[in-house]
Amino acid sequence: MVKIEPFEIEQWMDRLEGTPGVLNISETCAASVSHDDLVRFCEDKNAPSPLSLSKKLTYGAIRGSEALRQRVTALLDRASDAEPLPAENVIITQGAIAANFLLFYTLVGPGDHVICVYPTYQQLYSVSESLGAEVSLWKLKAENGYVPDVGELAGLVRANTKMIVINNPNNPTGSTIPKAVLEEIVAFAKQRGIIVFSDEVYSPLYHSLPAGQQAPPSVLTLGYEKTVATGSMSKAFALAGIRIGWIASRDRAIIDAVAAARDYTTISVSQLDDQVASYALSEPVVRPLLERNTALARSNLALLSAFVEKHASVCSWVKPTAGTTALVQFRKNGVPVDDPSFVLDLLDKTKVLFMPASPCFGRGVDFKGSVRLGYVCETGVLVEGLERLGRYIEEHF
Structure with missing residues (x-):
């Protein structure tokens, strides 16, 4: 039997999100x-409806509709002079969580070693461990703004x-x-033939970068074939309810392997979800x-x-530059x-609800x-959540 660690963040959310009257800032x-x-x-008032309700609800395009995959590639190619990513190099999935799981399930197993940034979404290291791989955590440091120190990779890498x-944004x-x-x-990876997998689920929500710093591109645009990116409509696009995500890679062999593995799981995504996602990523809608x-x-x-800042005597952080967390x-x-x-x-x-970091993102006493x-x-x-939190601090700290 496969040993799977409890997915702490999801279990905490499942237990507590339904609390009556909850103010959810988690x-x-x-x-x-x-x-x-x-x-x-939509800026084009003549654009057709997002949904074609007369269309027969078959399985649809198994890897995702051509329109949606083309719009995902446009998103990934943004502001880049790299060779455009072909739509054939994208697979549409049930959210990024299914994309991530499928990618590990396809590519990682016993005898393999994975390096993963930490802290990050637990799925990104626990699934590899459950599949029998060894995982080294690449620890991000607050004093470095939680930006990975590439100099540490030489001490983490192994022959296998x-x-x-x-995870960008983190x-x-x-x-x-x-x-x-x-x-x-x-x-570093290219010199050693190592796959670079970037969970880009919060991209392109780079909203508070330092002056003069440009938003980073997708890892797929940096000239290395063995790069893979996942993303979804949930975070930056505010459409978690349609359960649409994707896997994209410059390496067609990776995409074909993932597609073959998915034959054993979900086969395809909902045609209705695909249509809404395609509409949301269309040029007249995605910008606004x-x-x-x-x-x-x-x-x-x-x-x-x-x-x-007001509660600096009890609060500290590294101020985010992107994403939603x-x-x-x-x-x-x-x-x-x-x-x-x-x-x-x-x-x-x-x-007021938010999530504890030490069980959900840490191991041991981390965080x-x-x-x-x-x-x-x-x-x-x-606003209401912070007001209640402020009163709580005044009364109990």
Whole structure:
């Protein structure tokens, strides 16, 4: 029997999100939009409806519709002079979580070694371990802005290293790996024939980069065939409910292997979901949709930043530059709180929910006292949640 570690973040979310009256500032998607919202966003008022309800609901295109795969490649090729990625090099999946699992299931097994950034979404290292691979955690440091130190790779790599896993933007820290660092990672891997897998589920929501720093490109544009990227409509595009994600690679052999493995699982995605995603990524819709989500992220991050500054005696962080999540440490009398107990007590007394970092993102004592917040929710939810959190701090710290 395969030994699978409990997926802590998902189990915590499942247990607590349904709490009556909860103010959820743990949600990691940009505030969700509706089908009608997408139509209102569309800059071409003559564009056809997102859904063709007269179309027969067969399995549809097994790897995803041509229209959707072409729009995913346009997203991945953004602001790049690299050779365009063919639509045939994309597979549409049930969200990025299915994309990530399928990729590991296809490419990693006993005898393999994987290097994975840490902290990150637990799936990105636990699935490889469950499949029998050895995993080395590439620890990100707060003092380096949670940007990977490429100089450490030489001490982590082995003769059997199959894959380097990165997450850009990072969950839970909201940090960005700049283009120059991505190029160093790719160059290191290319010299050794190692696959570079980049979970880009929060891309392209690079909303608060330092002045003069450009948004990094997809890893697929950096001139190395053995690169793979996953993404979805859930986070940056505020459409988690349609369950659409993707796997893309410059290496057609990887794509064909993934497609063969998927024959044993989901076969294809819903035609209706595919149609909505294709509409959302169409040129008249995707620009205003991303503008809305970027503006929401910037304004909400300013609110959260003001809160952390106001409560600097008990709060500390590395301010996010991208994505929708932040990692904030809370201290009481100068000592990091017990974050699981803190989260549960806060929920009980205020109905405010965020996630404890030490069980959900850490091993051992890593990230003690820290919580992950999802701040790109509806602004009113964030404002009310921070007000309640502030009162809690005044009463209990």
